Amino acid sequence: MHLSDYAKAIIQQYRQKVPILLKVSIGFTGTLNETPGLVYTPEIGDGDVLLLDANVDFSNSGVLVQISDSNGYFWSKDRVPITAVAGIQTQVTPCLPLPIEYLLLRKHTLQLDFKNGPSSATTGGNITFRGIKLL
Protein backbone atom coordinates (compact mmCIF):
# COMPACT_ATOMS: atom_id res chain seq x y z
CA MET A 1 0.00 0.00 0.00
CA HIS A 2 1.30 3.42 -0.94
CA LEU A 3 1.86 5.67 2.07
CA SER A 4 2.56 9.40 2.03
CA ASP A 5 5.77 10.87 3.39
CA TYR A 6 3.64 12.19 6.26
CA ALA A 7 2.49 8.66 7.15
CA LYS A 8 6.00 7.28 6.87
CA ALA A 9 7.28 10.00 9.22
CA ILE A 10 4.65 8.96 11.76
CA ILE A 11 5.27 5.21 11.44
CA GLN A 12 9.00 5.50 11.99
CA GLN A 13 8.36 6.81 15.51
CA TYR A 14 6.99 3.43 16.58
CA ARG A 15 8.58 0.07 17.17
CA GLN A 16 5.84 -2.18 15.89
CA LYS A 17 2.95 -1.99 13.41
CA VAL A 18 -0.04 -4.31 13.08
CA PRO A 19 -2.98 -4.21 10.62
CA ILE A 20 -6.25 -3.22 12.25
CA LEU A 21 -9.84 -2.93 11.04
CA LEU A 22 -12.36 -0.88 13.01
CA LYS A 23 -16.02 -1.56 12.31
CA VAL A 24 -18.85 0.68 13.40
CA SER A 25 -22.52 -0.30 13.19
CA ILE A 26 -24.55 2.69 12.06
CA GLY A 27 -28.00 1.53 13.15
CA PHE A 28 -30.21 2.88 10.37
CA THR A 29 -33.82 1.68 10.72
CA GLY A 30 -34.81 2.28 7.11
CA THR A 31 -36.44 5.68 7.67
CA LEU A 32 -35.87 8.54 5.23
CA ASN A 33 -33.72 11.38 6.58
CA GLU A 34 -33.27 9.68 9.95
CA THR A 35 -30.34 10.59 12.16
CA PRO A 36 -29.70 7.45 14.19
CA GLY A 37 -27.50 9.12 16.79
CA LEU A 38 -23.77 9.41 17.19
CA VAL A 39 -21.69 6.28 16.77
CA TYR A 40 -18.03 5.77 17.62
CA THR A 41 -15.10 3.70 16.49
CA PRO A 42 -13.87 1.19 19.08
CA GLU A 43 -11.45 2.61 21.63
CA ILE A 44 -7.98 1.13 21.21
CA GLY A 45 -6.15 1.22 24.52
CA ASP A 46 -2.78 -0.26 23.65
CA GLY A 47 -1.60 1.77 20.70
CA ASP A 48 -2.17 4.61 18.24
CA VAL A 49 -3.93 3.85 14.96
CA LEU A 50 -3.05 5.34 11.58
CA LEU A 51 -6.28 5.23 9.57
CA LEU A 52 -5.84 4.65 5.84
CA ASP A 53 -9.20 4.08 4.16
CA ALA A 54 -12.88 3.35 4.71
CA ASN A 55 -15.67 1.17 3.36
CA VAL A 56 -19.43 1.00 3.85
CA ASP A 57 -21.41 -2.16 3.19
CA PHE A 58 -24.32 -0.42 1.47
CA SER A 59 -24.79 1.71 -1.61
CA ASN A 60 -26.73 4.93 -1.07
CA SER A 61 -25.34 8.22 -2.31
CA GLY A 62 -27.99 10.11 -0.31
CA VAL A 63 -26.50 9.08 3.04
CA LEU A 64 -24.54 11.87 4.70
CA VAL A 65 -21.90 11.73 7.44
CA GLN A 66 -19.89 14.11 9.58
CA ILE A 67 -16.75 12.76 11.23
CA SER A 68 -14.82 14.20 14.15
CA ASP A 69 -12.12 13.10 16.54
CA SER A 70 -12.40 13.16 20.32
CA ASN A 71 -9.50 15.63 20.01
CA GLY A 72 -12.00 18.10 18.63
CA TYR A 73 -10.87 17.97 15.01
CA PHE A 74 -13.82 17.97 12.64
CA TRP A 75 -13.26 16.55 9.18
CA SER A 76 -16.03 18.72 7.71
CA LYS A 77 -18.29 21.60 8.75
CA ASP A 78 -21.42 19.75 7.60
CA ARG A 79 -22.43 16.21 6.88
CA VAL A 80 -21.09 15.17 3.45
CA PRO A 81 -22.17 12.37 1.09
CA ILE A 82 -20.83 9.01 2.23
CA THR A 83 -19.60 8.36 -1.31
CA ALA A 84 -16.94 11.03 -0.80
CA VAL A 85 -15.67 9.34 2.35
CA ALA A 86 -16.00 5.57 1.98
CA GLY A 87 -15.88 3.00 -0.79
CA ILE A 88 -18.57 0.41 -1.55
CA GLN A 89 -18.41 -3.22 -2.63
CA THR A 90 -19.30 -2.67 -6.28
CA GLN A 91 -16.27 -0.51 -6.90
CA VAL A 92 -12.88 -1.64 -8.19
CA THR A 93 -11.34 -0.49 -4.91
CA PRO A 94 -14.06 -1.03 -2.27
CA CYS A 95 -12.00 0.82 0.34
CA LEU A 96 -11.66 4.51 -0.51
CA PRO A 97 -8.35 5.98 0.70
CA LEU A 98 -8.63 8.97 3.00
CA PRO A 99 -7.23 12.17 1.48
CA ILE A 100 -4.48 11.94 4.10
CA GLU A 101 -3.70 9.18 6.55
CA TYR A 102 -5.17 10.09 9.94
CA LEU A 103 -3.48 9.39 13.28
CA LEU A 104 -6.03 8.38 15.91
CA LEU A 105 -4.27 8.51 19.24
CA ARG A 106 -4.52 5.86 21.93
CA LYS A 107 -7.95 5.80 23.61
CA HIS A 108 -9.29 8.34 21.15
CA THR A 109 -12.28 7.58 18.98
CA LEU A 110 -13.82 8.92 15.82
CA GLN A 111 -17.35 10.21 16.27
CA LEU A 112 -19.65 9.67 13.29
CA ASP A 113 -22.92 11.54 12.77
CA PHE A 114 -24.97 9.94 10.00
CA LYS A 115 -28.14 10.96 8.19
CA ASN A 116 -30.11 8.55 6.04
CA GLY A 117 -30.98 9.29 2.43
CA PRO A 118 -33.83 11.66 1.49
CA SER A 119 -35.34 9.48 -1.25
CA SER A 120 -34.03 5.99 -0.52
CA ALA A 121 -33.34 4.74 3.01
CA THR A 122 -30.74 2.26 4.17
CA THR A 123 -31.35 -0.26 6.94
CA GLY A 124 -28.55 -1.27 9.26
CA GLY A 125 -25.26 -0.32 7.64
CA ASN A 126 -21.66 -0.65 8.77
CA ILE A 127 -18.64 1.54 8.14
CA THR A 128 -15.19 0.00 8.45
CA PHE A 129 -11.92 1.88 8.71
CA ARG A 130 -8.71 0.08 7.83
CA GLY A 131 -5.46 1.15 9.35
CA ILE A 132 -2.21 0.32 11.07
CA LYS A 133 -1.98 -0.02 14.83
CA LEU A 134 1.29 1.49 16.02
CA LEU A 135 2.96 0.25 19.17
Added chain:
Amino acid sequence: MPSLNPSPLPQPIIPWYFRLKVGTRIGTLSSLLNGYNYRHVSSPLDYEVEVIGINANFDPGGVFGKIAVVQNPERWTPFQIPLLVLAGQDTQRETVLSLPEPYLLRRGEKIYIDLINNSGANISNTILTIIGRKYTNGNACPAA
Protein backbone atom coordinates in the same frame (compact mmCIF):
# COMPACT_ATOMS: atom_id res chain seq x y z
CA MET B 1 15.37 -2.98 13.86
CA PRO B 2 13.14 -0.73 15.99
CA SER B 3 13.49 2.96 15.27
CA LEU B 4 15.23 5.01 17.95
CA ASN B 5 14.61 8.26 16.15
CA PRO B 6 13.85 10.85 18.85
CA SER B 7 12.10 13.22 16.40
CA PRO B 8 8.57 14.24 17.41
CA LEU B 9 5.53 13.32 15.40
CA PRO B 10 4.78 15.66 12.48
CA GLN B 11 2.10 18.32 12.92
CA PRO B 12 -1.33 16.75 12.42
CA ILE B 13 -2.89 16.97 8.98
CA ILE B 14 -6.65 16.42 8.96
CA PRO B 15 -8.79 14.94 6.18
CA TRP B 16 -11.00 17.80 4.92
CA TYR B 17 -14.38 17.53 3.24
CA PHE B 18 -16.29 20.60 2.07
CA ARG B 19 -19.94 20.18 1.13
CA LEU B 20 -21.46 22.37 -1.58
CA LYS B 21 -25.14 21.92 -2.33
CA VAL B 22 -25.39 23.09 -5.93
CA GLY B 23 -28.51 24.12 -7.78
CA THR B 24 -31.93 25.39 -6.77
CA ARG B 25 -32.98 24.80 -3.17
CA ILE B 26 -36.21 22.81 -3.02
CA GLY B 27 -36.97 22.12 0.61
CA THR B 28 -33.80 20.87 2.22
CA LEU B 29 -32.40 19.48 -1.01
CA SER B 30 -30.81 21.14 -4.01
CA SER B 31 -31.50 20.30 -7.64
CA LEU B 32 -29.83 21.20 -10.90
CA LEU B 33 -32.73 22.20 -13.14
CA ASN B 34 -32.35 21.44 -16.83
CA GLY B 35 -31.01 24.38 -18.82
CA TYR B 36 -30.22 26.51 -15.79
CA ASN B 37 -26.86 28.10 -14.98
CA TYR B 38 -25.71 28.28 -11.36
CA ARG B 39 -22.89 30.08 -9.62
CA HIS B 40 -21.78 29.25 -6.12
CA VAL B 41 -19.07 30.74 -3.96
CA SER B 42 -17.89 29.21 -0.70
CA SER B 43 -17.25 31.12 2.50
CA PRO B 44 -13.63 32.24 2.89
CA LEU B 45 -11.49 29.62 4.53
CA ASP B 46 -9.85 30.46 7.82
CA TYR B 47 -7.10 27.89 7.38
CA GLU B 48 -4.91 26.42 4.63
CA VAL B 49 -6.14 23.41 2.72
CA GLU B 50 -4.54 21.38 -0.01
CA VAL B 51 -7.38 20.40 -2.36
CA ILE B 52 -6.84 17.01 -3.97
CA GLY B 53 -10.14 16.01 -5.58
CA ILE B 54 -13.90 16.33 -5.97
CA ASN B 55 -16.84 13.95 -5.63
CA ALA B 56 -20.40 14.28 -6.92
CA ASN B 57 -23.23 12.31 -5.34
CA PHE B 58 -25.07 12.37 -8.68
CA ASP B 59 -24.38 11.40 -12.27
CA PRO B 60 -22.50 14.42 -13.65
CA GLY B 61 -23.15 13.46 -17.30
CA GLY B 62 -24.57 16.40 -19.26
CA VAL B 63 -23.52 18.94 -16.65
CA PHE B 64 -20.83 21.43 -17.56
CA GLY B 65 -18.81 23.35 -15.05
CA LYS B 66 -16.04 25.66 -14.17
CA ILE B 67 -14.21 25.75 -10.87
CA ALA B 68 -11.62 28.16 -9.57
CA VAL B 69 -10.41 30.29 -6.75
CA VAL B 70 -12.37 33.54 -6.62
CA GLN B 71 -9.25 35.66 -6.74
CA ASN B 72 -8.45 34.22 -10.18
CA PRO B 73 -11.51 32.66 -11.85
CA GLU B 74 -9.67 31.69 -15.03
CA ARG B 75 -6.94 29.85 -13.26
CA TRP B 76 -8.15 26.25 -13.51
CA THR B 77 -10.79 26.09 -16.22
CA PRO B 78 -10.82 28.95 -18.73
CA PHE B 79 -13.89 27.42 -20.37
CA GLN B 80 -16.85 25.31 -19.25
CA ILE B 81 -15.87 21.65 -19.18
CA PRO B 82 -17.87 18.45 -18.63
CA LEU B 83 -18.34 18.01 -14.89
CA LEU B 84 -17.43 14.35 -15.24
CA VAL B 85 -13.79 15.31 -15.75
CA LEU B 86 -13.86 17.35 -12.54
CA ALA B 87 -15.88 15.19 -10.16
CA GLY B 88 -15.94 11.45 -9.56
CA GLN B 89 -18.96 9.46 -8.47
CA ASP B 90 -19.54 6.17 -6.70
CA THR B 91 -20.10 4.13 -9.87
CA GLN B 92 -16.58 4.88 -11.02
CA ARG B 93 -13.20 3.53 -10.07
CA GLU B 94 -12.11 6.95 -8.81
CA THR B 95 -14.98 7.99 -6.60
CA VAL B 96 -13.02 11.08 -5.68
CA LEU B 97 -11.55 12.25 -8.95
CA SER B 98 -8.10 13.65 -8.27
CA LEU B 99 -7.10 17.03 -9.62
CA PRO B 100 -4.17 16.80 -12.04
CA GLU B 101 -2.18 18.58 -9.31
CA PRO B 102 -3.15 19.27 -5.69
CA TYR B 103 -3.86 22.95 -5.11
CA LEU B 104 -3.06 24.85 -1.92
CA LEU B 105 -5.97 27.06 -0.94
CA ARG B 106 -4.75 29.83 1.33
CA ARG B 107 -6.47 31.38 4.31
CA GLY B 108 -9.15 33.81 3.14
CA GLU B 109 -9.57 32.32 -0.31
CA LYS B 110 -12.95 31.25 -1.66
CA ILE B 111 -13.90 28.49 -4.09
CA TYR B 112 -16.06 29.44 -7.05
CA ILE B 113 -18.17 26.97 -9.02
CA ASP B 114 -20.19 27.69 -12.14
CA LEU B 115 -22.48 24.90 -13.40
CA ILE B 116 -24.97 24.46 -16.22
CA ASN B 117 -27.22 21.42 -16.59
CA ASN B 118 -27.52 20.43 -20.25
CA SER B 119 -28.48 16.82 -19.53
CA GLY B 120 -32.09 17.20 -20.67
CA ALA B 121 -33.55 16.46 -17.25
CA ASN B 122 -33.58 17.89 -13.75
CA ILE B 123 -31.11 16.27 -11.34
CA SER B 124 -32.16 16.19 -7.72
CA ASN B 125 -30.18 16.08 -4.48
CA THR B 126 -27.03 17.48 -6.00
CA ILE B 127 -24.01 17.83 -3.75
CA LEU B 128 -20.40 18.37 -4.69
CA THR B 129 -17.83 17.50 -2.05
CA ILE B 130 -14.40 19.03 -2.31
CA ILE B 131 -11.79 16.87 -0.62
CA GLY B 132 -8.42 17.87 0.72
CA ARG B 133 -5.96 17.99 3.56
CA LYS B 134 -6.17 20.64 6.26
CA TYR B 135 -2.96 21.79 7.89
CA THR B 136 -3.57 22.40 11.55
CA ASN B 137 -0.71 24.83 12.13
CA GLY B 138 -0.33 26.21 8.65
CA ASN B 139 2.82 24.15 8.12
CA ALA B 140 2.99 22.76 4.60
CA CYS B 141 3.76 19.11 4.16
CA PRO B 142 4.88 17.43 0.90
CA ALA B 143 1.99 15.92 -1.04
CA ALA B 144 1.88 12.13 -1.14
